[in-house]
Amino acid sequence: MLKQTEGSHAVAEAVALCRPEVICAYPISPQTHIVEGLGEMVKSGDLAPCEFINVESEFAAMSVAIGASAAGARAYTATASQGLLYMAEAVFNAAGMGLPIVMTVANRAIGAPINIWNDHTDSMSQRDCGWIQLFAETNQEALDLHIQAFRLAEELSVPVMVCMDGFILTHAYERVDMPTQAQVDAYLPPFQPRQVLDPQEPVSMGAMVGPEAFTEVRYLAHVKQMQALDLIPAWAEEFRKAFGRDSGGLIHPYRTEDADTIVVALGSVLGTIKDTVDALRDQGHKFGVLGITCFRPWPTAAIREAIGNAKKVIVLEKAFGVGLGGIVSANVRTSSGSPDSVYTVIAGLGGRPITRDSLARIFLEVEAGTAPSLTFLDLNRAAVDRALARERETRRSGPIAEALLRDVGLVTAQLR
Amino acid sequence: MKKPFAITLDPGSSLANHTGSWRTNRPEYVDRLPPCNNACPAGEDIQGWLFHAESGDYESAWRALVANNPMPAVMGRVCYHPCEGSCNRAQLDSAVGINSVERFLGDEAIKRGWAFDDPAPYSGKRVLVVGAGPSGLSAAYHLARLGHAVTIREAGPMAGGMMRFGIPSYRLPRDVLDAEVRRILDLGVELELNARVDDILEAMSDGPFDAAFLAVGAHIAKRAYIPANEAAKILDAVQVLRGMEGEEKPLLGRRVVVYGGGNTAIDVARTAKRLGAEEAMIVYRRTREKMPAHDFEVQEALEEGVLIKWLSTIKQAGEQSITIEKMALDEKGVPQPTGEFETLEADSVVLALGQDVDLSLLSRVPDLEVTDGVVKVGANMMTSHPGVFAGGDMVPAERTVTVAIGHGKKAARHIDAWLRGGAYQPGGKHEVAEFGKLNTWYYSDASKTVRPVLDMQKRITSFDEVVMALDEGTALFEARRCLSCGNCFECDNCYGVCPDNAVIKLGPGKRFRFNYDYCKGCGVCAAECPCGAIRMVPEEI
Amino acid sequence: MSFQPVKFYQTGTFTVGNRLLPDAERSVQSTVRRHNSLNSGHRACQGCGEALGARYAIDAAMEATSGQLIAANATGCLEVFSTPYPETSWQIPWVHSLFGNTAAVATGIAAAMRVKGRSEVRVVAQGGDGGTTDIGFGCLSGMFERNDDVLYICYDNGGYMNTGVQRSSATPPAARTATTMAVGPTPGNPFGQGKDLPAIAMAHNIPYVATATVSELRDLEAKVRRAMEFRGARYLHILVPCPLGWGHDSALTIRMARLAHESGIFPVFEAESGEVTGASKIRRQVPVEEYLRPQKRYAHLFSPKPREDVIRRIQEAADRNIRKYGLLETTP
DSSP: OOEEHHHHHHHHHHHHTOOEEEEEOOTTTTTTHHHHHHHHHHHSSSOOEEEEEEEESSHHHHHHHHHHHHHTTOOEEEEEEHHHHHHHHHHHHHHHHHHEEEEEEEEEEOOOOOOSSSSSSHHHHHTTSSSSSEEEEHHHHHHHHHHHHHHHHHTOOEEEEEETTTTTTOOOEEEEEEEOOHHHHHHHHOOOSSSSOOOOOOOEOOBBBHHHHHHHHHHHHHHHHHHHHHHHHHHHHHHHHHHOOOOSSSEEEETTTTTTTEEEOOOTHHHHHHHHHHHHHHOOOOOEEESSSEEOOOOOHHHHHHTOOSEEEEEEOOOOOOOTTHHHHHHHHOOSGGGGEEEEEEOGGGGGGOHHHHHHHHHHHHTTTSSSSSSEEEHHHHHHHHHHHHHHHHHSOOOOOHHHHHHHHHHHHHHO | OOOOOEEOOOOOOOGGGGGGOOSSSEEEEEOOOOOHHHTTTTTOOOHHHHOOOOOOOTHHHHHHHEEEEEOOOHHHHOOOOOOOOHHHGGGGGSSHHHHHHHHHHHHHHHHHTTOOOOOOOOOEEEEEOOSSSHHHHHHHHHHHHHHOOOEEOOSSSSSSTHHHHHHHHTOOOHHHHHHHHHHHHHOOOETTTTTTOSSSHHHHHTTTTTTTEEEEOEEEEEEOOOOOOOTTTTEEHHHHHHHHTHHHHHHSEEEEEOOOOOOHHHHHHHHHHTTTTSEEEEEOSOTTTSSSSSHHHHHHHHHTTTEOOOOOEEEEEEESEEEEEEEEOOSSOOOEEEEEEEEEEEEEEEEESSSSSSGGGGGTTTTTOOTEEOOOOOOOOOOTTEEEOOOOGEEESOOOOOHHHOOOOOOOOHHHHTTSOOOOOOOOOBOOGGGGGGGGGSSSSOOOOOOOOHHHHHHHHHOOOOOOOOOHHHHHHHHOOOOOOTTTOOOOHHHHOOOOEEEEEETTTTTTTEEETTTTOOHHHHOOTTTTTTEEEEEEO | OOOOOOOOOOTTTHHHHHHHTTTTGGGGGGGOOOSSSSSTTTOOOOOOOOHHHHHHHHHHHHHHHHOOOEEEEEEHHHHHHHHTTOOOOOOOOOOEESSSSSHHHHHHHHHHHHHOOOSSEEEEEEEEEEIIIITTHHHHHHHHHHHSSSSHHHHHHETTTTSSSSSTTTTTTTTTTTTTOSSSSSSSTTOOOOOOOOHHHHTTOEEEEEETTTHHHHHHHHHHHHHTTSSSSSEEEEOOOOIIIIIIGGGGHHHHHHHHHHHTOOOOOOEEEEEEEEEEOEEEEEOOHHHHTTOOEEEEEESSSSOHHHHOOOHHHHHHHHHHTOOOOOOO
């Protein structure tokens, strides 16, 4: 059914269609609207049977989900940013124990400085935690990915994180096609746990494992994620047949076949990039776009194939490894025949708008060979230089973030 | 379910890990000797029979008791209970009233008509027991149960010996004595009354008997020289107490003086009181502390109005008066005359100065060693004459009913072994379970039950039993005050407190076993065993 | 009090069992049918109070729930010694997730049972004092506040014993630990610190809060039984001596717990909806010194220079407990 709705609400409805049994949540922007929607559905009785638990922290949220999942319940939670970090220990734990929890991450920057707007630093910080990470490009895809995520998680006994850009998707009203309960029920079978806490058949879960078996446990986790590389495209195809649209899968190539330069990105920015590339194509520049939906496991083969003929690859990413550069870029380089031709553009940090003009400019610079391998898009070089100068001059140079805000004056006024 | 590798495990699988290998000390169950058992002259397993009494199984308790002592109803009245004197519970509140429980069991057996277990098959051996007192009856009982044919020859007209002729009926009712004697005879023991043995060797060859146990009581009163005029009435305690068993009660007059400080003196004074004497006075040359009589008996006598003249000797006895001389203790505690005299009114004087045994039946036995009027016997109770054993008052020992009964048992076991051509080897004595080996925190607070006594008017006007019985409830309470020193009473503490579940419970009456596969040797079981029935011993590594 | 001691029968209810009691009055631990929820072969130290307390409590909970029980366990000694791969000592469904999230994991399990209509299956969470009073405190408080249907059991041995005896907020004053060494002018753990978690639990107004020790099995079992009669959040705080951390002979584990109670150092009581409903009376009161002396963690109070001042402060604290909870039997 087509409807005009907020991204968060669309996700909440989709999650509800997946018949979650235990939902636990701690509020954090920009995740709030998702759990508010679910809370209301449980409270009203529209979503039943389901337990909605208001916990005291994200750490507890993930822990409640761990308990519920271990006890055989379909468990769901949502978080963002600091919340994801606060639950990090439990995030790793859920993966280590192979509990098929599904979690939405409404992507947001990580402080300090505290910042509520979108980038991908939160999800990227957990890229090695053992969860499958899927990135939604649109609200429709966000909605659809949740339905696929539960099936994937429960089939493999691996938790799945569905990442959607905070505000840009979560708070955007768009038209979505909301499936029916019958469609979802047909696609997503009831949860059959691989292991469960049950007095009828007692087991001990979460044993201490020493050097003698730890590597094997880790290796098996890797093997499972690699299995997802086969399942994800297969089930996306199944999804297409059942629901009538392309959603999910490992990657989304766009005009890559004859592209000389391919721009790789994750999430909602792909729309802007595609518009930019379309315009550049019209000017005769052979750009293509590769959207990565499945960031973990890393679809090496699919990406290699997609960028196979391009001369250059630009990875546009909303997070970066301080002291290194691009995180996604580093992954892309492992799938590229010529790593030196992979360029990194860091953009949209802390919610900074990514404009078509800026994108076009940097894309053309890369094409022309004038761009450095690492670019921070729209960096206010003057402000940075002033800060560095201050630090050279004065020992007690004060807090960087606040000084920068003063420098760019306008922003300070807006914040007040 | 198909469990994930390593992180999910099968329940209880740690049984594969035998933590017993960590152990440097191992716990072991032991049976230590309870101090009561250790102190009992009759060798009773007191803790053992109390164990059954605690659960209300009085018949089992009685059967356990009579394995060592066939006369619990008598014992529960006349024994001076050294067991209670050594009871560990005294260090907590007060000793367990063992004696009163024993009496309860004895009375219960009489009331219910419980008979002894059947004797062992007949051995073909005949044993002569001389004297039907406690020692002789005890020996006869044990010998009979061991399968021997026993004949008791008693010089007197009735069985019981000193129990009948030495102990007043207000302490030991005769129906009780009769019932316990009867039960022994019911085992097939032959009793010949008024059958004095003058020559033991002759009696044995006439029988013929394969062995003999001599258990003649000390029925001859010791006399002391007291200057007296002809009209003075001087009797001895044996005469008086024996006279109580006949038709004609002794005539003692209104004012009776008893001379001596032993239990017999007390018995005579209290008897005199009951016979109607207005005044019964004990004259004793030392102080109360030095008196050989048991303090509780002295106390009972004083309660009944018996007077006691301490530090006094009788110098002279006249027709209706005596003269006494006051004594004073010297530095060594020996009474010395002071030259101070006093005259007391007295219709009669009863001498209670000790008794001797008539050893004439042994006169033809060669090589007997007799010292101070008693016969020397070996550790096996045998005299130097093979096959002739002796016990009770005849041998050097304390002269109490309990000691006598103990002699009877001990002699019977040696006689049995001797008859079968061997020697009786008593089992090794276990280490005593002294107070320090217990963890007494676990025992409930419970003071000793006070035994009811007859009201005073009845006491001094009748020969009714002074100390009355505990009822079933109080006897049970008293039994349950037992700490079970040194012997497992199945409190389940070891089973419960083991952090490694390394104690196996074997079921009621079967106690426990250690599972050394898992026992780490922490010692908690031993520390928390209330009764000290677990010890820790170093592992040999 | 939930537990009414039997006054007599030789050892009454002071011992684990008593052959003289009717079957119904016997402890779970005295029966051969006890579940041995924590089985032999675990790797706890010799004389481990926590191993004992855990078996006491969980067996009692198994009995009370007719075996319909799931346990969540915090990281710590209990977890490490019971479930090192490839063996587990647990005979019940059991899960370990993290150090600080046990109460929340239990909440999740309870929610799962409720949503599946299996409300007969009850949930316990358990952890040591570190996992409870320190790192797990947030989740615990949350579980209390939401009144989730979980019995949380804290096995308090007064420190981080698993990591080598460091201080926790349950470490008692003056006690030496690896992070409160017996050096300097005020050796050992400072006075005036630490959490009274049972009181904090009571402040949440949860249905049931109780303390117990491994020295009073019958009381402990009765409290588990009572706890299982409630729905909602319940808290049981069990004192479990640690031979390693306390430095006492392994055989003295139960004795130490007993002395903690009998000295007033550790008040044994229970509370319903935030109100104390009963306290276990001291049977034979002892000065705190009797409790302190066998423990090496207090050795600096006795030598080289006796610290009567410190012992007095500890005695004062014990006396306060005795007053506050009415621990002495009052003569009628």
